[in-house]
Amino acid sequence: MSQSELDYPFKLLEYFNGFRVSKVIFSACELGVFDLLLKSQESLSAQHVAQELGTSVDGMERLLDALVGIEILKVEQTRATAALYSSSDVANLYLAKGSDKSLHDMIIYQSQTIYPLWNNMVDAIREGRNQNEKTFGLPSEEIFQAIYRSEEEILKFMGLMNSSWVxxxxxxxxxxxxxxxxxxxxxxxxxxxxxxxxxxxxxxxxxxxxxxxxxxxxxxxxxxxxxxxxxxxxxxxxxxxxxxxxxxxxxxxxxxxxxxxxxxxxxxxxxxxxxxxxxxxxxxxxxxxxxxxxxxxxxxxxxxxxxxxxxxxxxxxxxxxxxxxxxxxxxxxxxxxxxxxxxxx
Ligand code: SAM
The missing domain is CATH 3.40.50.150 (Vaccinia Virus protein VP39)
Structure with missing residues (x-):
C-alpha cells in the first residue's frame, strides 16, 4: 500500500464499508425504491417514497441520501422545497425490476442467501468446507439440496443464474x-x-x-x-x-x-x-x-x-x-x- 495509505487508511476504510454499501443497494431493491422511482417518472420526496413503500420517513430519508452519496440516485433541493429524489439511468437499467438488463434477481439472491452464508466465512476458512449446515441446517455434502431447499429458493437461484447472462x-x-x-x-x-x-x-x-x-x-x-x-x-x-x-x-x-x-x-x-x-x-x-x-x-x-x-x-x-x-x-x-x-x- 502507498505512503498516503499509511498516513490515513482511506482504502482500508472504504473496503470495511463495502458490505454496508452493498446493503444500501440491496435494501433499496428489496423495498422497491428503484421500481417506484422508475414508475413515478417524477422526483419524489422521502416522505412520499416512505408512504408508498410503507416505511419510516426517517429511515427512508437516510437510505435515499446514502444512495445519492454513492451516485445511484439524484437529488434536487431548493430552500423552499423538501429534497426530491429521482433515479439515475444506471438504476433504471440495472436495479429496477422491469428492464431487459435488470439485475434485480441477482441482488435479491446476494442479499438473502449469499450474505448469510458469508457471515460464516471464518468457519468456512477454518474448516475448508461450505457452511450450508451452519447457515441453513442442511447437509454440506448435498450442495444442490441446500441450494434448492424450497420452491422459493429454486426460483431465487434461477433468477441469479439468469441475470448473469444478461x-x-x-x-x-x-x-x-x-x-x-x-x-x-x-x-x-x-x-x-x-x-x-x-x-x-x-x-x-x-x-x-x-x-x-x-x-x-x-x-x-x-x-x-x-x-x-x-x-x-x-x-x-x-x-x-x-x-x-x-x-x-x-x-x-x-x-x-x-x-x-x-x-x-x-x-x-x-x-x-x-x-x-x-x-x-x-x-x-x-x-x-x-x-x-x-x-x-x-x-x-x-x-x-x-x-x-x-x-x-x-x-x-x-x-x-x-x-x-x-x-x-x-x-x-x-x-x-x-x-x-x-x-x-
Ligand atoms: N449453467 C447455468 C448458468 O451458468 O447460468 C447454471 C449454473 S448453476 C451454478 C449449476 C446448474 O447445474 C444448476 O442449474 C443446477 O440445477 C444444475 N445441476 C446440478 N446438479 C446437476 C445434475 N446432477 N444434473 C444436471 N444438472 C445439475
Missing part, C-alpha cells in the same frame, strides 16, 4: 466461432439464458438444456419465451444418459464440484462426444499466478462457503481436460466476469 451472455457466445457445432447441449443450463444466446448467435444449430427435473419444470413455467427455440430435457449429468451432441456446454458447473466429480463429469462427456466434437467451459478464470482478477478470487471464496468447488487458473483446466482425453484447448478471457475455454475431443 451481462455476459453475448461475450461468451461469441468468444469462439462455434458455428461448426450443429447440436449443442448445455448441461446444467438452468433457465436457458445462455442457451438462448447461443441459439440467437448460431441460428443453424439446435440447442438443448439438460438440468434436474425440478429446474426444467420451473424453467418451462417461468422462463420460456414466445418462439423459444431452446429445448429442455430433464436429467442428471452425473448418472443419467447424456443426450448426443457435438458441443457440450458446462457453464459455471466445474466450479461447483470437487476435482474428482469434475473429472468424472468431463470423462462422461468425452465418452459420448464424437471425434471433432467439443466441450465449452465457462468460468471466472483466475490468472495463472492467482494474483487476480479480484472478481475470480472473491468468487472462489464464494464457492468455498456455498459449494465443494473453486475457481481455477488456465493450467488447472488444461490438466483436467487433458486427463479426460480432450485436446486443442483454447482460452478466451472476455475481460468481464466470465471467460470461455474450448476443448475438442
Amino acid at each position: 451481462l455476459d451472455g453475448h461475450d461468451i457466445a461469441t468468444a469462439f466461432d462455434l458455428s461448426g457445432f450443429k447440436k449443442i447441449v448445455d448441461l446444467g443450463g438452468c433457465t436457458g439464458a445462455l442457451a438462448r444466446e447461443m441459439a440467437r448467435e448460431y441460428e443453424s444449430s439446435s440447442v438443448t438444456v439438460l438440468d434436474l427435473p425440478q429446474v426444467v419444470e420451473a424453467a418451462k413455467k417461468h422462463y420460456r419465451e414466445d418462439g423459444d427455440d431452446v429445448e429442455f430435457q430433464a436429467g442428471d449429468f452425473f448418472s443419467g444418459e447424456l443426450p448426443a451432441a457435438d458441443l457440450y456446454i458446462l457453464a459455471r458447473i466445474i466450479h461447483d464440484w470437487s476435482e474428482e466429480k469434475s473429472l468424472a463429469l468431463l470423462k462422461r462427456i468425452h465418452d459420448v462426444c464424437e471425434p471433432g466434437g467439443g466441450v465449452l467451459l465457462v468460468e471466472a478464470m483466475l490468472f495463472e499466478n492467482r494474483r487476480g482478477p479480484v472478481t475470480a478470487q472473491i468468487f472462489s471464496l464464494n464457492m468455498l462457503v456455498q459449494t465443494e468447488g473453486r475457481e481455477r487458473p488456465p493450467s488447472e483446466y488444461t490438466d483436467m481436460l487433458k486427463k479426460t482425453g480432450f485436446q486443442n484447448i483454447q482460452f478466451c478471457r472476455t475481460g468481464k466476469s466470465y471467460d470461455a475455454i474450448l476443448a475438442l475431443r
